[in-house]
Every structure is written in C-alpha cells, then in structure tokens.
Amino acid sequence: MTRKKGKTVKAKAKEFSARPFSAIKGLQVEQAAPPAPAPLVPAKGVEKSELDDDALFLREMAGLKRVRPAGTGEMERRKAPAPDGPVSPQVPVEERRLFLDTVKSLKLDVRFSDELPPGEKGGRRVAVNRLRQLQRGLIRIDLELDLHGLTREEALQSLAAFIGGAYRRGQQAVLVITGKGNNSPAEPVLLTAVAGWLREQGKGMVAEFAPAPRQLGGEGAYVVFLKAVKKEA
Incomplete structure (x- = not known):
C-alpha cells in the first residue's frame, strides 16, 4: 500500500502583541492631581519693569510666612487703666517725718528782699529800694562830702566826722564824693x-550804701543811707 503524500500544513505563527493591561480592561484609573505651578521667575534678560503687577507681587511675597497678629492668643494680658492725672510717688510716713524733723533742726535765715546781695565790686552794698525812693524824691540828700585832694588818712578822718554828725542829726541819706x-x-x-x-567801722550808723546815680557822680561817689537814731528809753 502506498502512502498518500499529503500536504504538510505548517501552523501559522501567532503575531506577538504586547498588551499587558488587557486583563484589566474596563477598570477606571484615577487621574493624578496636576502638579503645582512653578513660581514665576523672570527669564534672564527680562527687566523688573517688564513684569506685570501680579508677577511682581508673587515674586516679592515668595517665601514669606503668615504671622498671627498680636493679641489673638488664647491668654491676653489685661492692661491696667491709665490714671486720670499724674501719679505722685508715695513717700513713706516715717521718711516724711524724719525729713521734717531735719528741716526744723536747721537754722535757716529766710528773708525775702528785692535788693541785690552784697559783694559786688569790692563788697559794696547795693540799695535798690532806697535808690528808687531817692529817684522818686521820697528820700532827699541834704548833705554831701567831697574828698578830692585828700590823702587816705585825711579822707577817712573827714568821713568818720561827717557820717557821725549826719547820723546824730537824723539824716536819711548823704552823698560822699x-x-x-x-x-x-x-x-x-x-x-x-x-x-x-x-x-x-560805720556799720553801726550805715544801713546800706551804693554807687550814686549818674547825675550825682556815678562810680565816683557813694549814696550812703543812714540808720534811724535809737531813742533811749
């Protein structure tokens, strides 16, 4: 018996298809969130003046953190109400008492006068009040002594006699040139x-003296105001 020569049929090779996710066909895949936009950075060579206002604002505010305003915390200190008037320091009673006792123990010479203190130009006494009275005519000068041409000793002898006589006669003021x-x-x-x-030497009779006004001799003369004579009891 002869064997029939049959046609040899070669199996057709399957085409390769790379579809690994075909098994999960029909499942819905969640889309990822879009990435955050990158901060605006001006391109090289772009001047600041060429950016719009929004871009400039975003660039300047980049990196800043929000700060909580003061006074919004859970525990906030309460401020004491301001006083209506000035607050004077409180001095302890014991200190005030000691201060008053110390002041009382001091021997203070408190006198109020509108006359200038002595000691100007060789210790001359200044008689402001009486000079004003002299200029107003309330005090008169009836006597004067001119010491021109005398030596120091002669001048002092004449001065002592002149002041003594004027004092005994009750003169208010005299002029010594x-x-x-x-x-x-x-x-x-x-x-x-x-x-x-x-x-x-003359302090027992002289109340005060001062340089004479210009019309009476100025710096070259003294107006001498005398004390009142003490009456014997």
Missing part, C-alpha cells in the same frame, strides 16, 4: 578805702 581814681597807679585808693570804712 571820692572820685573815680583814674589817676591812681593801681586801684582807686579813696574809693576802696571809703567802701571799707562804711562796711566795717
């Missing part, structure tokens, strides 16, 4: 000597 002493080599001799005598 010494000269300005411009020709003296050092200081005005008579001017200084007369002021010293009035301040020391």
Whole structure:
C-alpha cells in the first residue's frame, strides 16, 4: 500500500502583541492631581519693569510666612487703666517725718528782699529800694562830702566826722564824693578805702550804701543811707 503524500500544513505563527493591561480592561484609573505651578521667575534678560503687577507681587511675597497678629492668643494680658492725672510717688510716713524733723533742726535765715546781695565790686552794698525812693524824691540828700585832694588818712578822718554828725542829726541819706581814681597807679585808693570804712567801722550808723546815680557822680561817689537814731528809753 502506498502512502498518500499529503500536504504538510505548517501552523501559522501567532503575531506577538504586547498588551499587558488587557486583563484589566474596563477598570477606571484615577487621574493624578496636576502638579503645582512653578513660581514665576523672570527669564534672564527680562527687566523688573517688564513684569506685570501680579508677577511682581508673587515674586516679592515668595517665601514669606503668615504671622498671627498680636493679641489673638488664647491668654491676653489685661492692661491696667491709665490714671486720670499724674501719679505722685508715695513717700513713706516715717521718711516724711524724719525729713521734717531735719528741716526744723536747721537754722535757716529766710528773708525775702528785692535788693541785690552784697559783694559786688569790692563788697559794696547795693540799695535798690532806697535808690528808687531817692529817684522818686521820697528820700532827699541834704548833705554831701567831697574828698578830692585828700590823702587816705585825711579822707577817712573827714568821713568818720561827717557820717557821725549826719547820723546824730537824723539824716536819711548823704552823698560822699571820692572820685573815680583814674589817676591812681593801681586801684582807686579813696574809693576802696571809703567802701571799707562804711562796711566795717560805720556799720553801726550805715544801713546800706551804693554807687550814686549818674547825675550825682556815678562810680565816683557813694549814696550812703543812714540808720534811724535809737531813742533811749
């Protein structure tokens, strides 16, 4: 028996298809959230003036953190109400008492006067009140003594006799002319000597003295105001 030669049929090779997710066909895949937009950075060569206002604002605010305003915390301190008037410091009672006791123990010479203190220009006494009364005519000068041309000793002798006599007669004010002493080599001799005598030897009779007003001699003369004579009991 002869075997029939049959046609040899070769199996057709299957085409390769790479579809690994075909098994999960029909499932719905969740889409990922879109990425956050990158901060706006101006391109190189772009000037700040060419950016719009929004881009400039975003660029300037990048990196800043929000700060909680003051006073929004859970526990906030309460402020004490401001006083209506100025607050004076409280001084303890014991300290005030000690201060008052100390002041009382001091021997203070408190006198109110509108006269200038002595000591100006060689210790001359200044009689502001009486000079004003003299200019208003309330005090009159009835006597004057001119010491021009006298030596220091002669001038002081004449001054002592003159002041003593005026005091005993109850004169209020007298004028003593010494000269300005411009020709003296050092200081005005008579001017200084007369002021010293009035301040020391004549203090029992002299209330005060001062340089005379310009019309009465100015710096070259003294107006001497005398004390009232004490009446014997």
